[in-house]
Amino acid sequence: MPTAPDELLLPCAELHLHIEGTLEPELIFELAARNGTALPYANLEELRSRYEFTDLQSFLDLYYANMEVLRTQADFADMTRAYLRRAAAAGVRHVEMMVDPQAHLLRGVPLADCINGVASVLATSLEDFGISAELIAAFLRDRPAAEAEEVLEQLLESRAPIVGIGLDSAEADNPPEGFVALYRRARDAGLKCVAHAGEEGPSHYIEQALDLLLVDRIDHGVRCLDDSELVDRLVRDRVPLTICPLSNVRLRSVDTLLDHPLPQMLAAGLNVSVNSDDPAYFGGYVDDNFALLRDTFDLSADQLAQLAVNSVEASFAQPARRAELL
Ligand code: ES4
Numbered sequence: 001m002p003t004a005p006d007e008l009l010l011p012c013a014e015l016h017l018h019i020e021g022t023l024e025p026e027l028i029f030e031l032a033a034r035n036g037t038a039l040p041y042a043n044l045e046e047l048r049s050r051y052e053f054t055d056l057q058s059f060l061d062l063y064y065a066n067m068e069v070l071r072t073q074a075d076f077a078d079m080t081r082a083y084l085r086r087a088a089a090a091g092v093r094h095v096e097m098m099v100d101p102q103a104h105l106l107r108g109v110p111l112a113d114c115i116n117g118v119a120s121v122l123a124t125s126l127e128d129f130g131i132s133a134e135l136i137a138a139f140l141r142d143r144p145a146a147e148a149e150e151v152l153e154q155l156l157e158s159r160a161p162i163v164g165i166g167l168d169s170a171e172a173d174n175p176p177e178g179f180v181a182l183y184r185r186a187r188d189a190g191l192k193c194v195a196h197a198g199e200e201g202p203s204h205y206i207e208q209a210l211d212l213l214l215v216d217r218i219d220h221g222v223r224c225l226d227d228s229e230l231v232d233r234l235v236r237d238r239v240p241l242t243i244c245p246l247s248n249v250r251l252r253s254v255d256t257l258l259d260h261p262l263p264q265m266l267a268a269g270l271n272v273s274v275n276s277d278d279p280a281y282f283g284g285y286v287d288d289n290f291a292l293l294r295d296t297f298d299l300s301a302d303q304l305a306q307l308a309v310n311s312v313e314a315s316f317a318q319p320a321r322r323a324e325l326l
Pocket residue numbers: 018021056063168169170196199247277278
């Protein structure tokens with residue numbers, strides 16, 4: 001793992017992070033042993049050999065399979081603590097992490113065990129790790145919208161400490177338009193709204209997320225570059241796009257990091273930030289993403305600082321915390 005030089009440790013906010021995507025191979029084996037869960041891999045090396053992806057779905061297959069080791073509240077807490085420890089070293093000072101409660105419910109894990117496990121650690125993350133934290137419940141777009149609506153009701157009923165909702169999983173052929181009622185309910189309940197759009201799906205899914213779901217941010221959004229009018233709109237309205245460079249490389253949205261459009265997006269005046277998505281799967285945390293971007297594109301100190309400022313400005317952090325970080 002490349003270690004970032006000190007000047008790269010910009011205080012930044014991580015806005016696009018799936019907590020289940022921080023489950024490192026070592027922790028997968030540790031939790032499997034603790035819970036007596038059978039793994040289809042004999043050892044770490046065999047598990048690591050599966051981390052070659054051809055597209056989003058090939059990654060999701062492994063991501064959901066590995067979730068099987070998460071059984072108890074303590075498992076969710078341990079995973080969250082491990083992420084925060086690593087993120088603090090990466091320069092993250094505020095995180096808005098997504099969790100997939102629906103995926104765990106479908107496996108028979110009670111909602112409270114998942115939410116309380118993560119939230120109990122986030123409750124003291126500022127004192128323990130110097131990272132303020134918010135939780136976003138993400139829903140699976142390749143499952144029926146009615147199921148997501150039911151889970152949202154349970155989250156609201158149990159007063160789960162979430163700041164907002166998200167939409168993730170397989171994007172192709174699962175457009176935002178199916179989730180209008182879900183997002184209306186969330187907004188009416190005072191929640192913030194984000195959605196993955198324009199990762200593998202077409203640029204008009206980004207427009208749908210804005211026009212129909214009324215999202216506050218777009219996760220990924222790289223495909224906006226296919227539509228110059230959309231780019232103009234995103235710039236004009238300063239819509240935040242949470243970019244995940246290593247994720248885009250590993251899921252083959254771009255051939256190599258050198259082909260990534262991030263510098264172009266910055267130059268166009270888009271509100272882009274740098275995030276790690278599923279760092280245990282894509283080869284690095286936020287500092288690794290920053291270091292590789294800087295080295296690949298020879299980004300200036302000003303450009304790196306702009307990315308860090310964008311992340312704080314696009315966050316849902318409390319006003320006093322935002323002011324501290326800007
Ligand atoms: C995800 Cl990279 C990515 N895309 C869509 N859904 C996801 N869930 C976890 N990681």
